[in-house]
Each structure stands twice: as C-alpha cells, then as structure tokens.
Amino acid sequence: MRRVGGVVRPPGDKSISHRVVMLAALARGKSELSGLLTGDDVKSTARVLRQLGADIGSIRESTVQVSGARLTAPGARLNCGNSGTTARLMLGVLAGQPFAATLTGDASLRRRPMRRVTEPLKQMGADIKERGDGLPLTIRGGKLRGLTYSSPVASAQVKSAILLAGLTGQVPVTITEPYRSRDHTERLFAHLGLGIHERAGAISYQPSAVSIPSFTVTVPGDISSAAFMVAAAVLADGGELLVDNVGVNPTRTGILVVLERMGAHVERINLRDAGGEPVADLAVRPADLKGTEVTAAEIPTLVDEVPVLAVLASRAAGETVFREVGELRVKESNRLELIAANLRALGAKAEVQGNDLHVEGNQRAPRGKVETAKDHRLAMAFAVLGTVDGAGVKLSERKSVAISYPDFFRDLERMYARRTTHDAR
Numbered sequence: 001m002r003r004v005g006g007v008v009r010p011p012g013d014k015s016i017s018h019r020v021v022m023l024a025a026l027a028r029g030k031s032e033l034s035g036l037l038t039g040d041d042v043k044s045t046a047r048v049l050r051q052l053g054a055d056i057g058s059i060r061e062s063t064v065q066v067s068g069a070r071l072t073a074p075g076a077r078l079n080c081g082n083s084g085t086t087a088r089l090m091l092g093v094l095a096g097q098p099f100a101a102t103l104t105g106d107a108s109l110r111r112r113p114m115r116r117v118t119e120p121l122k123q124m125g126a127d128i129k130e131r132g133d134g135l136p137l138t139i140r141g142g143k144l145r146g147l148t149y150s151s152p153v154a155s156a157q158v159k160s161a162i163l164l165a166g167l168t169g170q171v172p173v174t175i176t177e178p179y180r181s182r183d184h185t186e187r188l189f190a191h192l193g194l195g196i197h198e199r200a201g202a203i204s205y206q207p208s209a210v211s212i213p214s215f216t217v218t219v220p221g222d223i224s225s226a227a228f229m230v231a232a233a234v235l236a237d238g239g240e241l242l243v244d245n246v247g248v249n250p251t252r253t254g255i256l257v258v259l260e261r262m263g264a265h266v267e268r269i270n271l272r273d274a275g276g277e278p279v280a281d282l283a284v285r286p287a288d289l290k291g292t293e294v295t296a297a298e299i300p301t302l303v304d305e306v307p308v309l310a311v312l313a314s315r316a317a318g319e320t321v322f323r324e325v326g327e328l329r330v331k332e333s334n335r336l337e338l339i340a341a342n343l344r345a346l347g348a349k350a351e352v353q354g355n356d357l358h359v360e361g362n363q364r365a366p367r368g369k370v371e372t373a374k375d376h377r378l379a380m381a382f383a384v385l386g387t388v389d390g391a392g393v394k395l396s397e398r399k400s401v402a403i404s405y406p407d408f409f410r411d412l413e414r415m416y417a418r419r420t421t422h423d424a425r
Contacts, residue, residue, distance in 0.1 A: 002389065003239035004286070008229050008411045010221040012037040012061070013247050014404050015156070015184050016277065017219050018045050018085045022093060023188060024066035025054035026168065029214030033064045036219055040403045044081035048090055051078055052101075068214065073099035077136065080105040082332065082403060085157060087135060088117045092161030095126040096168025097141040104136035108374070113330055117161045120149045124165055124173075144169030153327070154179040154300040156251075159203065163189065163196075166205045167212075174204040181300045182251040184277070191215075191276035217275040220247035224304040225405045226282065227255050228380045229415060231308045232387050233284040234264045235315060241415055243282040250278075254301025258309060262289045262316055291318035291361060299325055306357070307381035310339045313359035314348040314366070315388065326355035332403075333373035342370045342382060346393065365390030372396050376403040383412065 017037040022045065024031035036042060038059055046056045051074040055067035071093075078101055080086040087103055091114070094101050104110065115133040122128055124144045130137040144165060151158050154177045163185050166173035186203055189196035192215060195206035226246045233241040248256075248268060256266050264287035268280040289312060294302070299322070302309065306325055313320035328336035336352055340359075343350035345368040349360035370382040372395055379400050386393030401408045 001237045002387065002416060004233045004236045004241040004284075004415050005239045006415060007242045007244050008415050009244040010225040010229065010246060011039065011405055011407070012219040013184075013222040014039065014041060014224065015085065015182060015222075016188075016247070017042045018089060019160070019184055019188055020217055020219060021045050021049065021056065021066065022089060022164070023192065023212060024215070025049040025052075025056065025068055025071075026093070027068040027212040027214045029068060031066045031068065031214045032216045033066060034218040035061065035221075036064055037222065037404065039406055040081060041083035041085065044079070044083040045086045045090070048078045048080060048086060051076065068212070071097050074101050077102045077104050080109060080135070082106050082109050084109060084112050087114065088157040088161050089164060091117050091121060091139055092164030093168055094139050095121045095124060095141045095165035096144055096170070100138055100140040102136055102138040108332055110135045116153060116155065116158050120147060120151075120158070120162050121165055123147055123149070124162075124169065124171065126165070141169070144171045146172040148174045149176075151175060151177045153177075154181040156181040156183070156185070160185040163203070163205050166207065167194065170207040172204065172206050174202050176202045179297050179300050180251060182249065184249065187249070187276040191217075220274050220277055220279040221245045222404070223247055223252050223255070225408075227305045227308050228384050228405070228408065229411060230255075230259070230266060230282060230284050231312055232384045232412060232415065234259070234287050234289070234312065235384070235388055236286045236416075237389070238286060241284045243284060246280060246282050248278050248280045251301055254298045255305040255309060258292060258294055258298065258302065261292045262312065262320075263287050264289060289316035289361070291316045291320040294320070294322045296324035299323070299327070303327060304377060307335060307339055307377045308384060310343065310350070310357065310359050311381045311385045314343050314346075314350070314361055314385070315363070316361040318361060320359045320361070322357040324355050325357050331375070333375040333378065335375060335378065338371060338373055338375070338378055342378070345369060346385065365392070367392040369394045370396060372400060374400045376400040376405070380405065380408055383409070387412070
C-alpha cells in the first residue's frame with residue numbers, strides 16, 4: 001500500500017520568475033524578489049540580463065536583489081540555454097533597445113520556432129536578421145511603431161514579447177488571441193501601475209511617461225510543478241497530501257478542471273493574493289479516474305500539464321482524448337509523439353491522430369524504458385507513473401528536471417507516509 005501524507009512545496013512559478021526578473025531589470029531602483037524558481041531556465045534569463053548591464057544577485061530561493069539599469073549592448077552572443085521563454089521574451093525587451101544583439105541557445109532551443117515572435121516585432125519596426133525559423137538570430141531595436149495584432153496562436157510568449165516591446169519602445173500595442181493564454185505579464189503590468197487594460201477580449205498597453213517603479217514581490221509556487229505531486233497523490237492507495245503555496249491563476253488551472261472531470265477532487269484552501277496572483281494550498285486524495293475529452297479551448301490553460309495528464313489517462317477507465325495539441329511537437333522535445341511512444345513502451349495504448357492525442361486506460365503495471373529526450377516534463381511525468389504498484393519504469397535520464405524542479409525526486413519520495421521503493425530512476 002502506498003499512502004501519501006505531509007506537505008510539499010513546489011518551486012517558484014517559472015513563468016512568473018522570468019517576468020519579474022526582466023521587469024526588475026528594466027525598473028528604476030532596487031527590486032527585491034522572493035520565491036524565484038532556481039532552475040536552469042530562470043538562471044538563463046538572469047545571465048542574459050547581466051550581459052546587458054543589469055545588476056542581478058545570485059538566483060536562489062531567498063530574496064534576490066535586482067538593480068535596474070539602462071540596458072547596454074552586449075559584448076558577446078546572448079546564450080539563452082534551453083529556455084524558450086528567455087529567448088522569446090527577450091526579443092520583446094530588445095526590440096525597444098538602440099543596439100544590436102544576437103541570441104542563441106543549446107541544440108534543442110535552436111530547433112524551436114521563433115518566427116511567431118519575430119514577425120510581429122518586425123511589423124513594429126525591429127530589424128531582425130534570421131536564418132530560418134529559429135536561433136541564432138540578430139535583433140537591432142530602436143524606434144518602434146504601435147501595433148494591433150491578431151495572433152494566430154494562443155501564446156503567452158507571443159503576447160508577452162509584444163507587450164514588452166511596447167513597454168521598452170514606448171508605443172501602444174493591442175493583441176487578440178484565438179483563446180486566452182496565461183496572463184502573468186498583464187497581471188504584473190497592472191500590479192506595477194503600467195498602462196494595461198482588457199476590452200472586448202483584446203489586451204492593450206498604452207505607454208505613459210512614468211518609468212517602471214522598483215518593486216517587492218513573492219513568486220508563488222508553480223502549478224505546473226505542483227501537478228506532478230498532485231498526480232502522484234491521485235495515483236496513491238490512500239492518505240492525503242497538502243501541496244503548499246501554489247499559484248491558482250485561472251489561466252493556469254485547467255488541470256484542476258480536467259482532474260475534477262476525471263473523478264479527482266483537489267480542494268483549494270487558504271486562498272490569498274501575492275503580487276496580483278491568486279494563491280492557495282491544494283489538498284489532494286487518491287481517486288479512481290475515468291477518461292474524458294480535453295478540448296482545444298482548454299489546452300492553453302494546461303499545455304505544460306499534458307504529459308502528466310496523459311500519464312493519469314493511462315490509468316483511467318476508458319479513453320481520454322486531448323484535442324489540438326500539435327503545439328507539443330515544438331516544445332523542448334517532440335512531446336506529442338514521445339508521450340504516445342513512451343506510453344506504448346510501458347504497455348499502454350496511445351496514439352497520435354493528426355493533432356489529437358488518444359490514450360486508453362488500463363490497470364496493468366507499467367514496465368519498460370522511457371526516452372525523455374532530456375525533456376524535464378516527460379522525465380517527471382513518467383517518474384510519477386513509476387510510483388504505481390508493480391511498476392518498473394526506467395528513465396533514460398533524470399538531470400533534465402533541474403530546468404524547472406531541482407528537488408523533484410526528493411519531494412516525490414518525501415510525500416509517502418511510509419517509505420516505498422520504485423524503479424523510476
């Protein structure tokens with residue numbers, strides 16, 4: 001019997017961490033940031049901003065001080081590591097700067113699409129030299145013009161890049177999307193008193209003469225990281241787990257809506273606000289799951305949680321279908337094909353049909369080897385599946401979890417009231 005118990009606290013929200021570090025670097029004066037994610041991606045953002053002249057303390061869980069500065073031309077290429085958020089949002093920051101900079105990244109990041117961001121920035125007047133749809137590329141910012149943009153994809157990174165270009169270039173921008181994507185940038189703009197508003201589904205920024213004020217903020221825990229602990233608790237045989245200090249922004253809580261439909265109730269307690277973001281503690285108990293359909297409109301609210309939801313779907317009664325998840329092909333790996341292939345390797349039924357993912361549940365113990373392709377969310381999702389009784393799940397590697405959840409394996413072991421052994425190694 002595998003019983004869960006106690007309290008776990010997920011690391012700081014990755015999306016918010018990137019954004020508060022960037023805005024603190026652009027602010028006037030000294031900002032104090034607490035609860036930052038200490039993973040590799042946020043360190044990439046800090047490293048790039050230091051190259052541009054910002055004074056940023058070491059990225060750690062305690063308070064990090066950032067002294068904003070007028071950004072200056074870098075002396076070398078800006079290496080964004082594996083972080084798509086760093087690359088795409090920094091393009092927005094750099095669009096309003098009067099100098100040239102070249103962005104690059106690791107082999108995985110260099111394969112990921114950038115044109116979805118560079119096209120609207122070019123329309124604003126940024127000069128971008130690119131070879132194909134990816135990194136490396138060189139951007140020369142400067143005097144921009146305003147933009148009204150209808151994004152073909154629901155992407156917080158596209159939206160945020162345009163808003164940051166409007167901010168640094170001091171021009172008005174308006175963005176519409178086919179579905180609402182996560183809104184951390186808008187909330188942070190509003191929290192800092194910047195000229196952001198929503199009207200008839202469109203997000204608009206209107207510049208003012210006021211500079212960005214320095215600020216103090218505490219970043220809540222990342223629901224995308226909490227999702228793995230929630231999933232492991234749902235798959236357990238008994239007990240209750242408390243996942244502490246989790247951001248429950250409505251544009252990020254699609255996983256809780258889907259879990260409820262599948263038969264798992266996650267209770268939100270101690271609701272509060274932190275820096276314009278809603279926060280709660282999550283109480284989770286084991287549950288018997290049933291299959292469901294995850295609609296295209298829901299995907300932007302849970303796109304990073306599809307791997308762990310697919311793992312849960314493999315243990316649910318009946319079929320689960322994820323609609324229009326083709327975006328997963330251009331994440332840190334081809335997540336879409338790898339989710340299906342890895343589930344099949346462990347004895348489950350899963351297939352990709354066009355842009356839809358179909359998973360058939362069963363109760364056989366998952367056994368086999370998982371290829372993570374150094375994708376942190378695949379590694380964590382299949383490690384969770386490895387906690388099932390009788391499982392024999394072998395991960396091709398574990399180091400990738402440091403990107404978003406450095407203490408993942410420690411927390412996964414700690415959550416069991418009685419120590420268990422499993423093969424998710």
